[in-house]
Amino acid sequence: MEFLFESLRTALTLILALDFDVVDAVGTSLKVSIWSVILAATVGIPFGVAVAVNEFRGKRILITLINTLMALPTVVVGLVVYGFLSRQGPLGELSLLFSPAAMIIGQTVLALPIVVHYSLGAVRGADARILPTARTLGAGPLRCLIRLVLDVRFGIVAAVIAAFGRVVAEVGVAMMLGGNIRGYTRSMTTAIALETSKGEFAFGLALGIFLMAVALFINILFNVMQER
Amino acid sequence: MSALYQLKDIGRRYGTRPVLDIDSLQLQAGRLYTLTGANGSGKTTLLQILAFLQPPNSGNLIFRGLPVTWSRGVLRQLRREVTLLHQSPYLFATSVYANVTFGLRSRGIRGEKLRRAAMAALETCGLSGFEGRSARELSGGEAQRVAMARALALQPAVLLLDEPLANVDSETSSLLLQVIRSLPKAGTSVIMTTHDPRHQSDLNSITIHLENGCVVSNATSSHSGIL
Numbered sequence: 061m062e063f064l065f066e067s068l069r070t071a072l073t074l075i076l077a078l079d080f081d082v083v084d085a086v087g088t089s090l091k092v093s094i095w096s097v098i099l100a101a102t103v104g105i106p107f108g109v110a111v112a113v114n115e116f117r118g119k120r121i122l123i124t125l126i127n128t129l130m131a132l133p134t135v136v137v138g139l140v141v142y143g144f145l146s147r148q149g150p151l152g153e154l155s156l157l158f159s160p161a162a163m164i165i166g167q168t169v170l171a172l173p174i175v176v177h178y179s180l181g182a183v184r185g186a187d188a189r190i191l192p193t194a195r196t197l198g199a200g201p202l203r204c205l206i207r208l209v210l211d212v213r214f215g216i217v218a219a220v221i222a223a224f225g226r227v228v229a230e231v232g233v234a235m236m237l238g239g240n241i242r243g244y245t246r247s248m249t250t251a252i253a254l255e256t257s258k259g260e261f262a263f264g265l266a267l268g269i270f271l272m273a274v275a276l277f278i279n280i281l282f283n284v285m286q287e288r
Numbered sequence: 289m290s291a292l293y294q295l296k297d298i299g300r301r302y303g304t305r306p307v308l309d310i311d312s313l314q315l316q317a318g319r320l321y322t323l324t325g326a327n328g329s330g331k332t333t334l335l336q337i338l339a340f341l342q343p344p345n346s347g348n349l350i351f352r353g354l355p356v357t358w359s360r361g362v363l364r365q366l367r368r369e370v371t372l373l374h375q376s377p378y379l380f381a382t383s384v385y386a387n388v389t390f391g392l393r394s395r396g397i398r399g400e401k402l403r404r405a406a407m408a409a410l411e412t413c414g415l416s417g418f419e420g421r422s423a424r425e426l427s428g429g430e431a432q433r434v435a436m437a438r439a440l441a442l443q444p445a446v447l448l449l450d451e452p453l454a455n456v457d458s459e460t461s462s463l464l465l466q467v468i469r470s471l472p473k474a475g476t477s478v479i480m481t482t483h484d485p486r487h488q489s490d491l492n493s494i495t496i497h498l499e500n501g502c503v504v505s506n507a508t509s510s511h512s513g514i515l
Contacts, residue, residue: 189378196339197391197438198368201360207390211381 063261070262071269081242081251082266089247090274092160092238093228096167100175101220108179108219109209113191123180129173134232141166142236158239163247166233171223178222182215183208218285225278229271291353292317292446292477293338298347300333300501307333308344308501315479317352317445320472322488323481325498331481332375334498335448338479339372368395371444375451377435379423384415384434387423391442409441414463429460436464447471449480453487465490 074082111122143149145157145165156162190211194204209216227233231249238245240254248267256264293315300308308330315321323331336342337349340356340363349356351366371391379387388406397405410416413433418426423434432452439447449468453461469491471478482488488495497505 187378189374189376190380192341192372193374193378193380194390194394195367196341196370196372197394198364198371198442199390199394200364203394207380213381 071266100171104175112183138236162237178219294350330501385419409437
């Protein structure tokens with residue numbers, strides 16, 4: 061127990077002293093996660109809304125596929141994107157591997173099905189009178205859709221929060237595509253894995269506390285949004 | 289007076305179940321019609337067709353002398369002339385003012401003209417001072433009045449009302465009746481469904497009675513009494 065208490069004390073000291081490595085890993089994590097969620101939301105929200113409001117052949121299969129993709133193991137996403145970004149891969153010339161950009165691409169792939177799934181669910185659960193009401197008031201198709209999205213905005217925000225929660229806590233993509241380079245691509249999760257394996261338990265614990273705080277904040281936000 | 293709507297052999301079914309089968313019906317502009325009939329007689333479906341929200345499966349609908357083609361561009365224009373107020377109207381999750389101005393904004397109206405139209409509609413419906421309130425905090429009667437104000441703000445050529453007085457208190461009911469009665473004089477034709485025979489006489493309307501999707505009588509209540 062003494063080991064745990066001593067580690068906790070050291071971890072809190074590192075946090076309060078704003079240790080460079082701790083702050084850097086937290087900054088990298090947040091930067092990469094925020095960008096990947098912005099990209100996933102830009103593509104995923106319109107896509108989810110489009111799937112929800114349109115009837116087409118294969119819609120059920122597409123929804124099943126989206127739901128399946130939500131459970132994709134992070135290392136599999138890392139592996140596939142690695143294949144594309146590695147020197148021999150189709151995007152190898154861009155030299156993105158082991159950079160924050162590569163991490164953002166991987167995490168975007170990870171976040172996308174989550175954003176689509178929750179956006180789709182929010183729109184499907186919306187009041188069926190929204191679109192007919194907007195139409196009968198003379199709104200065009202785009203204005204109708206914007207009104208629909210605004211009326212289910214809490215569900216859409218919940219989609220974004222859920223996606224952020226998923227990517228900020230993942231380790232597979234960050235490790236495989238970022239390479240855990242100190243001061244460059246080292247994120248909270250990769251730093252925890254590496255430093256703990258090196259015996260730096262207190263350092264890992266400090267980052268773990270940050271990660272838990274982020275997770276707690278996201279969960280509170282998510283619950284508030286769902287209740288609304 | 290010119291025919292506002294002409295319906296010829298209009299048929300509508302849901303799956304294999306026929307819900308509307310109207311051989312011929314003409315509705316004139318500047319009049320007030322009440323649409324009566326039992327539940328499932330096709331009243332709401334008829335309103336949906338008249339509001340250009342769903343096409344009939346067969347037959348022709350003519351609006352102001354022109355056949356309705358049900359193409360997207362045409363529908364958008366037609367829907368700007370006709371407004372349907374649903375039985376339990378939906379208010380957007382925003383302020384009362386934003387609700388009332390929604391249709392006006394869709395028509396490109398902005399600035400002082402927008403504000404004046406919205407405020408006048410709110411005042412007509414006894415809602416002055418409600419503009420800043422959230423639509424989600426309103427009582428059922430208030431919500432019904434906001435929906436009416438939202439429709440009136442557009443000054444539509446035709447206002448279709450699906451049982452607007454079904455779920456409101458007597459005070460709201462008399463206010464809405466008064467508003468509805470005044471509409472034809474202001475240039476808005478009204479077609480309203482109701483179950484309450486008193487509304488037909490109160491409004492001195494022309495009654496169209498539906499049974500199993502067919503028009504079985506078509507008369508002015510002041511002449512023929514309650515049907």
